[in-house]
Amino acid sequence: MKSNLYNFFTELCQRYPSRIAFIERGKYRRRIWTYAEVHERVGQLGQFLDQQGFTRGDKVILCAPNSVWWAVIFLACMRRGITLVPLDVNSSPDFIERIVSLTNARGFISSRAVPTVGAVHAPVLLIEDLPGALADIPLMRAGEDEPPRLTEELEIVFSSGSTGEPKGVVLTHENVYSNMRELVELAAALPRRFLSIVPLSHMLEQTGGLFLPLALGATVVYNYSNRPRVLVRASLEERVTSIVCVPAFLQLLRPTKDLGRLKEFYVGGAPLDPALEQFWLSRNVVVYQGYGLTEASPLISTNSLNFHRPQSVGKVLPGVSVRLAEDKEILVQGPNISSGYYKNPEATTQAFKDGWFATGDIGEIDDDGFLFIRGRKKNMIVGPSGMKIYPEDIEKVLLGQELVKDAVVCGIGDNSSDMRITAVVLAEQKLDLGELAARVNTQLASHQQVQEIVIWPSSDFPRTPTKKVIRKDVCEYLSEADRDLEPVNAPPAQSADPVLAIVAAVAAVATDKVQESSNLVSDLHMDSIKRLQLISQLEDDLGAELDDSQIDHTSTVSDIRRLVLKTAANRKRILIPYWQGSVVVRWIRSLLQILISIFLRLFQRLSISGEPPRLKVGPVIYVANHASHLDTPTVIRALSSSGSRRVAVAAAKDYFFKGGGRRFFSQLVFNAFPLDRDGNLPESLTLIGRMLDKGNSVLIYPEGTRSQTGAIKPFKNGIGVIATEMGVPVIPVKISGNFGILPKGSIVPKRGSVTVRFGGALRLEAKASYISITKALEETIQNL
Amino acid sequence: MNVKTGCDIVEISRIEAMLKQSELLGKIFHPSELERFTAEHLAGIFAVKESAFKALGLSPNSWLKLEVNYTPEGKPKIIFSNDISLVGVMSWDCSISHDGGFAYAVVVVLQD
Numbered sequence: 097m098k099s100n101l102y103n104f105f106t107e108l109c110q111r112y113p114s115r116i117a118f119i120e121r122g123k124y125r126r127r128i129w130t131y132a133e134v135h136e137r138v139g140q141l142g143q144f145l146d147q148q149g150f151t152r153g154d155k156v157i158l159c160a161p162n163s164v165w166w167a168v169i170f171l172a173c174m175r176r177g178i179t180l181v182p183l184d185v186n187s188s189p190d191f192i193e194r195i196v197s198l199t200n201a202r203g204f205i206s207s208r209a210v211p212t213v214g215a216v217h218a219p220v221l222l223i224e225d226l227p228g229a230l231a232d233i234p235l236m237r238a239g240e241d242e243p244p245r246l247t248e249e250l251e252i253v254f255s256s257g258s259t260g261e262p263k264g265v266v267l268t269h270e271n272v273y274s275n276m277r278e279l280v281e282l283a284a285a286l287p288r289r290f291l292s293i294v295p296l297s298h299m300l301e302q303t304g305g306l307f308l309p310l311a312l313g314a315t316v317v318y319n320y321s322n323r324p325r326v327l328v329r330a331s332l333e334e335r336v337t338s339i340v341c342v343p344a345f346l347q348l349l350r351p352t353k354d355l356g357r358l359k360e361f362y363v364g365g366a367p368l369d370p371a372l373e374q375f376w377l378s379r380n381v382v383v384y385q386g387y388g389l390t391e392a393s394p395l396i397s398t399n400s401l402n403f404h405r406p407q408s409v410g411k412v413l414p415g416v417s418v419r420l421a422e423d424k425e426i427l428v429q430g431p432n433i434s435s436g437y438y439k440n441p442e443a444t445t446q447a448f449k450d451g452w453f454a455t456g457d458i459g460e461i462d463d464d465g466f467l468f469i470r471g472r473k474k475n476m477i478v479g480p481s482g483m484k485i486y487p488e489d490i491e492k493v494l495l496g497q498e499l500v501k502d503a504v505v506c507g508i509g510d511n512s513s514d515m516r517i518t519a520v521v522l523a524e525q526k527l528d529l530g531e532l533a534a535r536v537n538t539q540l541a542s543h544q545q546v547q548e549i550v551i552w553p554s555s556d557f558p559r560t561p562t563k564k565v566i567r568k569d570v571c572e573y574l575s576e577a578d579r580d581l582e583p584v585n586a587p588p589a590q591s592a593d594p595v596l597a598i599v600a601a602v603a604a605v606a607t608d609k610v611q612e613s614s615n616l617v618s619d620l621h622m623d624s625i626k627r628l629q630l631i632s633q634l635e636d637d638l639g640a641e642l643d644d645s646q647i648d649h650t651s652t653v654s655d656i657r658r659l660v661l662k663t664a665a666n667r668k669r670i671l672i673p674y675w676q677g678s679v680v681v682r683w684i685r686s687l688l689q690i691l692i693s694i695f696l697r698l699f700q701r702l703s704i705s706g707e708p709p710r711l712k713v714g715p716v717i718y719v720a721n722h723a724s725h726l727d728t729p730t731v732i733r734a735l736s737s738s739g740s741r742r743v744a745v746a747a748a749k750d751y752f753f754k755g756g757g758r759r760f761f762s763q764l765v766f767n768a769f770p771l772d773r774d775g776n777l778p779e780s781l782t783l784i785g786r787m788l789d790k791g792n793s794v795l796i797y798p799e800g801t802r803s804q805t806g807a808i809k810p811f812k813n814g815i816g817v818i819a820t821e822m823g824v825p826v827i828p829v830k831i832s833g834n835f836g837i838l839p840k841g842s843i844v845p846k847r848g849s850v851t852v853r854f855g856g857a858l859r860l861e862a863k864a865s866y867i868s869i870t871k872a873l874e875e876t877i878q879n880l
Numbered sequence: 881m882n883v884k885t886g887c888d889i890v891e892i893s894r895i896e897a898m899l900k901q902s903e904l905l906g907k908i909f910h911p912s913e914l915e916r917f918t919a920e921h922l923a924g925i926f927a928v929k930e931s932a933f934k935a936l937g938l939s940p941n942s943w944l945k946l947e948v949n950y951t952p953e954g955k956p957k958i959i960f961s962n963d964i965s966l967v968g969v970m971s972w973d974c975s976i977s978h979d980g981g982f983a984y985a986v987v988v989v990l991q992d
Contacts, residue, residue, distance in 0.1 A: 123903075186900070211899035214917030321903070624930060624940055625894050632904040644907065645941050810962035813945055820911065865910035865947040867961040874962075 101250070101273045102175050102243050105310065109135035112313045118164045119289075119317045121330055124785030124821055129164055131313075134171070139236035141172035144229060148203070148221075152177035152244075155199040155252070159183040159192060160207035162296045163318050165223045167306055169205060170296075174269075177244040180251040181264070182297040184561050189215040195254060195262060198439065208862075224862055246270040252438050253299060253390050264438035265390045267299075274431035275393040276307040278413040282400040288314040289357075291336040293327065293345060295561055299394035300364050304386075305340040314338075323636050324348055332356040343368045344563035346376060346383065355381065364388055364395075366564050367469065367488060369495050370407050385409050387469060391453055392416075393432040397467045408466040418467065419452070425473055426459040427452040458486065475567060477507030479515055483543040487567075490519065490546060493539045497532060499524045502557060505546070506571035519549045520570055522557065550574070595657050598637055602630045610653060617649040634660060643776040671770060671783055676763050677790055686741060688765050693733040699847045700837060702730065706854035706880075708738045709827060715793045716825045716857070717784075718743070719815060719873055721808045722797035724834035726845065728766055731795060731829060734852040744792040746771040746784065748801070767792060773800050777814055781821055788824055795829075798873065806835035811874040816866030819858075819873065828855035828873060830880035853880040881970075882991040886934025888927040889984045895923040908943045920983065924948075924956070924976040927985035931974065932958055935987045948974075958987070968992055 113132035120127040129137075150156065156178050160166055173180045181199055183192060189212045196204060196218050206213040207223040244250075250272055252264040290309045294301035309316045319330040328349070330336070335357045339345070342365040349355075350372075361376065364386045373383045386398030387409035396418065399410035412418045416430035433453050436444035447454055458470040471488035479485050487505035494503035501522040509515040519536075529549045537545050558569040600607040603620040616622045622630065631644045634656070642659055675681055696702070709716055720731060728745050735741060745762070747753065749770035752762045762768035769783045787794050798815035799808065819826045833850035855876055860869055896919035898904055905914060905922075913925050925948040933940050947959045956976050960966060974987045 208911075208914070209902050211902070211917065214915075625890070625898075625926075627940075628904060628907065629898075631907075632901055635903070645939070648940050813961035813963045816961075817944070863911050863915050865912040865949075865959070866944055867910065867947045867959055868912070870961060 100243060100246055100269050101276070101307070102171075102269075104273065105171060105174075106135065108310060108313060115313055116315045117310065118167065119315060119334055120164045121317065121319045121334070122785075122823075123320050124781045125823060126785075126789050127164075134164075134168060136235050137168045137230065138171040138175060140230045140233040141168055141226070142175045143233050143236060144226075145172060145176055145178065145203075147233075150176065150178055150202055153179065153249075154202040155179045155181055156203040156205060157181045157183060157192070157195060157199070157201045158205045159185060159187060159210055159213070159297075160205065160223050161185050161209050162292050162301070163207075163223065165226060166296050167316075169223075169226075170302075170306075174244065174250060177248055179249040182251060182253060182302075184295055184297045185210050186561055188212060189217075191262065192216050193218065195264075198262065199252065199264070244269055246273070253297070255390070261440070263440060263443055265434045266436060266438050267390075267393050267434055271393040271432050271434060272303065272307070274415065275395050275413075276303055276311060278415060278432075279303065279308050279395060279398075280311045281414070282398065282402075283308060283312060284401050285312065286337075288312060288338045289334060289336045290314060290316045290338045290340065291327065291331050291334070292316055292318050293322065293339060293341050294365070298365075298562055299390050300342075300388065300562070301340060303394060304362050304364070309338075325636070325638065328352050331358060338362065340364075342366050342562050342564065343372065344559075346372050350375065355379070360384060362386065362398075365562050367492075369492070371496060373406055387457075387467060389455055391434045391447070391455075392428060392430075393434070395432070396426075396428055396455075403466075405464070405466045408462070408468050410467065411465050412467060418461070420459065420461065421454070423473070424458045424460065424470070426455040426457045426467075426469075428455060429453065477505075477515060477517065479507075479517075479543050480513050485517065485544055490517070490536075490540060490544055493536055494519055494521060497536065499527050500532075502565070504552075504557060504565055504567055504570045506567075506574050508571070508575050516547045517545065518574055519546050520552050520557075520574060521549060522552050522555075594638060595634070595660060596653070598633050599630065599653055599656065602626055602633055612652070612654040612657075614653050615649075616647075616651050616653070616656075630656070641778045641782075643778065645774075645776070666779065671779075672786060673763070676767060677792075681764065682742075685765060685767060689729075689732055689736065689741065692729045692765070693736060696726070696729055696733055699845050700726070700730070700834075701849035702733060703849065703851050704734050704737065704854070705851065706856070708735055708854045709825065709857065710738065713825065713857075715742075715788045715791055716827050717788075717819065717822060718793060718795045718827050718829050719819070719877065720795060720797055720829035720831055721803070721877055722799050722801070723803045723806050723831070724838045724840070725802070726834040726838045726850075727797070727802075727831050728795065730831060730834055730850055730852060732766070734854075742792050743767065744769055744787040744794050746780070746794060746796045748773050750774075771796070773812075777817060780814065781818060784818060784822060788822060798870070802840045803835070804840055806839070808874070808878055811870050813866055813870050815873060816868070816870035819860055819869050820862070820864070820866060825857035826860065826873070827857055828876045828880060829853065830855075830877050855880050884935045884989040884991060885986065886931040886936070886989075887984070887986040888930035888934065889982055890923045890927045890930070892919050892923040892978070892981050892983055895919045895926060895983075910944060910947050913948060920978055923983035924978065924985060927983045928956060928958065928974050928976060928987060931985045931987035932972075935972075935989045936964070936969075938964065956985075 109131045115131050116128055117131045117134045118129040156173055158169055158180055170180055204218045205221045246269045248269055249266055250269045251267050254262045254264045290305055292305050296302055317334045319327060337357050337359045340362040343363055358381055361383045363383055368385050376383050384399045386395055388394035388396050396416055397410045397412045403411055418428050421427055429452050456473045458473055460468045471486035475487050477485040490505045491503045494500050501524055503519055503521045505519045507515045508518045533546055533549045558566040560566060596607055596610050600610045603622055614620055631642050634642060638660060641663055646659055744767040747762050747768040749772045753759050753770040771780050784794050798811040800812045803809050830853040833848055837848040838845045928948045929943055932946055945961045945963045949957050949959055951957055956974055958974055968991045970990045970992055972989045976985045
């Protein structure tokens with residue numbers, strides 16, 4: 097029996113074991129997961145869930161940002177017949193607790209990255225602890241467990257951020273599986289790489305961004321951050337071809353010049369502005385708009401390679417039936433349609449009538465079978481003459497106007513006789529609202545005429561996690577009648593200079609109050625929290641990783657600008673040149689290292705205690721004390737005896753990387769990379785991560801410089817951060833004796849004996865402080 | 881002997897606004913400090929750190945160079961990293977208070 101999601105997935109893993117399923121981009125590390133590996137982890141996690149006492153039919157809540165582990169947890173629950181309840185990461189602790197008690201959830205899985213997790217009163221399993229928990233669980237043999245039946249509940253999807261009673265959509269294996277299969281039929285078999293953006297707690301991302309890629313044997317890239325700049329960089333570096341997203345993201349990406357290999361967007365969740373679709377088409381990126389709802393797992397119709405009509409949401413999927421009610425409401429039926437809401441018969445009977453699910457959307461179908469969405473039934477405004485007005489129609493016209501970034505149309509008034517059509521717009525700069533209203537009204541029918549346009553008083557509308565405008569909140573704000581919305585009070589004009597604009601926004605002053613020479617503290621009154629927010633805003637908007645140790649109370653706006661420029665320049669500079677890791681150079685390096693070891697033998701008697709890790713452990717970080725220039729060749733000599741010769745050495749930037757011969761020599765012979773001893777930790781972490789990703793172990797001397805007495809100096813705090821963030825074993829190394837052979841300042845080596853002691857791999861506690869890790873490392877090496 | 885003090889007051893709602901910015905939090909707090917993840921608690925730690933910068937005359941970006949920990953009795957204590965020079969410092973202490981949506985901390989340092 098092949099026909100369920102789990103068997104389907106297992107078969108895929110057997111078909112493409114060595115294909116790349118996921119690419120996990122951490123802040124500093126990048127990890128590749130093959131289909132075979134995903135399958136192994138899923139099997140192990142399934143057994144782990146068994147051990148934890150979970151059984152078939154239990155509910156498990158998952159509230160975590162998108163990640164490879166999210167997918168693994170989903171697949172493991174699917175395999176075990178456990179019903180998953182995915183929740184949005186921005187759910188309040190109250191909401192989570194309500195869902196826990198409503199569903200009688202047996203488990204709550206979350207992540208350290210979820211801010212509210214500490215405040216939830218329920219035992220929690222953290223994703224960060226899973227790799228450790230699975231380490232001792234044996235792999236599972238195929239066919240060991242009973243596959244779930246199609247009729248079993250796969251998941252319950254609650255609408256996020258809703259007020260009132262949470263409504264959970266129950267989806268079975270069959271619902272989701274049938275939807276995915278139809279989608280696979282439509283998608284041409286091209287090599288694709290997806291970048292994951294929409295939260296996996298939404299069906300759009302689950303079916304379009306996870307099951308579809310897996311079913312196609314494609315790759316999904318999970319990035320650690322959702323900041324637009326970081327996403328664009330991820331998309332370029334990973335050569336992403338396909339993105340599943342909501343229309344707002346297309347707008348956000350508009351100014352991006354280089355798109356690499358991006359070929360297609362799969363868009364859903366909100367109406368797509370036709371101009372936006374055109375814009376992307378002109379850049380050779382196809383936008384496939386689809387239509388769906390959580391209740392439909394989620395897809396009802398979509399455009400595809402073979403049939404594509406702008407402005408429509410495509411054709412109804414085979415196997416799914418759609419008909420229009422008298423009022424043109426879209427009714428739908430099919431194997432993908434949910435059987436109802438969880439423990440909510442009232443809502444279920446309201447939405448499901450005679451086997452048809454009422455979507456609440458008003459639509460039309462043209463002669464060729466393309467579906468068009470007019471708007472939400474509940475958004476419909478009944479005008480004074482009883483005419484039905486769809487705000488979406490008016491919004492489309494508004495969006496087509498220059499300077500209008502977004503618009504919401506509300507009917508304000510208690511009953512249809514005094515209904516006023518009011519538009520709220522987000523504007524890029526000050527505009528003449530009277531003139532705008534006149535211009536818009538010429539394009540609208542008489543019953544659609546806009547009576548008033550106001551500017552929304554803040555920089556964006558309230559939005560759901562998928563960036564949909566929360567229309568209700570906007571309209572409620574408007575209808576609190578006497579609230580004085582100043583219609584002419586447009587937001588301050590955006591300054592052309594982004595640094596100035598960001599500084600002004602964080603300081604909450606007008607742009608013209610900010611001068612190049614303005615001091616952040618004395619002139620702009622930024623306290624430490626505001627300065628931190630400034631850094632974070634600059635990083636978000638400009639994609640700059642700032643060396644924040646350079647920003648203090650003496651900094652001026654021009655200092656900030658200099659820092660931003662410096663980071664931009666730094667990113668362009670290649671800190672680890674390509675040749676350094678090339679096969680030929682590696683071969684030459686091995687040879688040179690052998691020669692150096694032979695040279696060392698002339699005057700250095702080496703004894704080794706403890707055992708360095710074997711090659712198959714993968715890269716590690718060696719942390720060693722430092723008293724002589726001979727330390728690096730000595731460690732390499734000691735390591736070569738165990739065969740683990742691929743080491744990259746962190747070398748002081750200000751000493752070894754000033755340029756010229758010293759730099760070239762260190763890069764060639766010791767695979768050295770620059771480490772900034774005074775501060776710039778983000779850069780160091782990035783470089784170390786890159787070296788580890790390439791399969792090199794890294795050797796670091798945390799004292800920062802060679803000891804002048806031979807005694808071990810206090811370790812710098814950065815090593816604690818490095819050890820924690822890199823996620824590889826840390827091996828303490830104590831070198832004694834080189835100080836007597838070649839101390840700092842000396843150039844002629846004396847004869848002597850040296851001992852290199854390798855300590856056991858240190859298990860770092862994820863919850864420890866960097867300071868305690870630094871001190872523990874220092875103590876361990878002292879006592880070796 | 882010299883006595884140095886530093887104090888700081890933080891509006892808890894401002895820390896609350898940061899809770900969703902995990903990268904920003906990572907610049908200020910150690911993983912150990914983030915373990916008890918409430919805005920009130922973090923605001924107290926934030927205030928202690930800021931007070932310590934003032935008392936010791938440190939650069940205001942030294943967030944991760946000190947850690948705020950708790951004794952079994954629940955009293956906060958500061959642990960300094962090696963990156964902070966404590967030459968001449970004999971002893972130090974800190975205290976936190978919360979009220980009316982604010983967290984307040986004071987740090988006292990004794991120097992010879």
